[in-house]
Amino acid sequence: MPSIEDLPFEILSDILSIAAQLNSTDTPSYTYGLTQAQRTLQRTQTQIYLRGRTTPDVLRWHLVNSFRLVNSRWHEWALGYAMREIYVRKWRGGERWLYKSTEEQTRSSAAAGVFPVVYQHPYSSVKSTISLLRDYPHIAQHVRRVWFNGIYHFDTSRYIFDILGNCTGLHTAAIPWTSLRYGTEEDWKNLMSFPQLTSIEFLAVDLEDSLVSAEVNRTDNNILLSLDFSRITRLKIFGDSNLLPITDDDLITISRTATSLQEIHITSSTSITIKGLAALVSASRTSLKLLEYKPLSDSGFTHPSSVESHPQIHICTLLSSCPKLEDLAITLPTACPELFSRHSVAWHETVRLRIAGSGVCRFSTVDENIAEFSKLLEGARELLGVKRDLGVEISVGKFLFDTKTRLVHGNYKSAKVVSEMGWGPVEHVSLKGPYGATGLYGDDDVKGEWSAISEEEFWEGMRWGFVKFDS
Structure with missing residues (x-):
């Protein structure tokens, strides 16, 4: 009699995926805590409070945990489902309480009303992840995306590459920007050699003054010149930092080999200007499909570029000459009608263009500024007349x-x-x-x-x- 095991793997995989989604209705998706711990002979009202959502990787593991017990085929599928994305973070929260192990020590502590407190090591879960992936390579080979958070020190950067080094089937690495400074040439060449790695994300944050001032955290191994980005198709840089931020010089160095980029995302970074962006776009002009450049900050909109700082860069012509560019959302110091001059562009949906106010008000009179900006609007409308399914929004x-x-x-x-x-x-x-x-x-x-x-x-x-x- 035919069984479910006789189905092609693709159909079985779809069935198991649906079953995992149905399990989500019965699987706890939130974590809870207690307001206080009860002690002997003490009347205290303990309440449960909501701490937060269960992280996606933990939730996926619980959804398919029972699948692994069926047979080896289901076991491998469940591992692939649960481990395809892992989130590695520094532990943050309250302390963990641990009573002394021997009865005598416990009694003496209770009599004194003092209980020893053991704080959890903030990187204990990170170390456990390293051990798991190192000791069980067949689990590590299922990892497709790794995302790190909170690991910014020079002394802890080793953990990042210890984890990445075991995930040879990796597709996407979302790593702290400091890894670009602290990683060794050997670490990075090993990572870039993974055959399926096509996407790299650098995530930046502002650090505490004590971390910024530490001399060891200002280490820069200058490994960019030795790296080959030719197989990377997606590059994302998100966030700003007060310690060794990614700059135009870094992007210019990356552009020497980054000739196959299909997606470029640069958001919330004030250390990258049109100069660095133009270098990346020019290097991947024939392959680029998506470009997002939004130099924003927490305090509002900012623009690190200006017409005066890079007068020789004319990115309007460069953007219109990208034959495969479809999605465009960009902030420019200034713009001209040449941006919309080529009606053969592949743009679709809505093109979002933001121009610095100083880049529009370049003339001495208001009428001159209005006339100049109206030319840009009319140029966009001429393009819309040809590509009727396109929309153009210009923010000034x-x-x-x-x-x-x-x-x-x-x-x-x-x-x-x-x-x-x-x-x-x-x-x-x-x-x-x-x-x-x-x-x-x-x-x-x-x-x-x-x-x-x-x-x-x-x-x-x-x-x-x-x-x-x-x-």
Whole structure:
């Protein structure tokens, strides 16, 4: 009689995936804690409180834990399902309580009312992960993505490469930016030799002053020149740092070999300018499909580039010459109609362009600035006339231009107050927020205060000085 084992592996895998999803309804997805520990002869009310969600890797393990007991085939499938992504983090939280092991020590401690406290080593789980992957290579070979968090010290960077070195089937490595400084040439060459590794993410954060000032944490092994990024198709840099941040020089060095990038994501970094970005785009011009460059910060929108700092870089022509580029969201110091001059571009959905206010107001008079910016808008509309399924949103300062609808989204309350209600444009409901996003970013704007007006009325308000690009 046929059984489920007679099915092709692809069908069996789909069935097990559905079963794992159904198990999620009965598997705890949150962790809980107790407000306090009860002691003998002490009446205290202990309450359970919600600590947080169960991490995805732990949850996946629980979902398929019973599958591993069926047979070797199911066991291997369950390992692949549970271990495909692992999250390695430094432990953070309260202390763990541990009573002395012998009865005599426990009694003496209880009599004195003092119980010994043993703090968990913050890297104990990291060390356990290293041991697991090292001692059981058949488990390590199922890992496809590794994400690290909290391991930023020079003294602990060894843990990162001890884990990565065992995951030879790795597809994506999301690692702290400090690994680029602290890793040795041997560590990185071993990692880059993995045949399936195609995506690298560098995640940066600001560190405490004590860590920044430590001399050992300022170590830089300068290994970039010896690395080959030709097989990497996705590069992501996220976050800003006050210690050895990734800069234009690093990207220029990477671009020497990074000739096959299909995706470039650079977000929340103020240490990378158009110069470094242009080097990467130029190196992978024929293969690039997605480009995201948003130099944002916690305090709001910033732009590390300026027209004066890199006058020789004309990235508009470079972007329009990328034959496979489909998704584009970029912040530029300035832009010109050449960005939309090639109607054969592969762009689709919505192109989001953000321009620094100083890059638009380059002329001495308001009318000249309006005329120059209108050329950019008309260039975008000519492109939209050819590619009707495309949308272009251009954000300048605190205003967003939707070229297809000829509406300008923004918060006009203060402008109307300044005009003493003499300037009263017809306002439409807007679901936009700064930089073309739904919702809002920062504290300057309150949800629901954005509206949309026509371009003609916006230009009128600009001529009167009620609205400004650089405000």
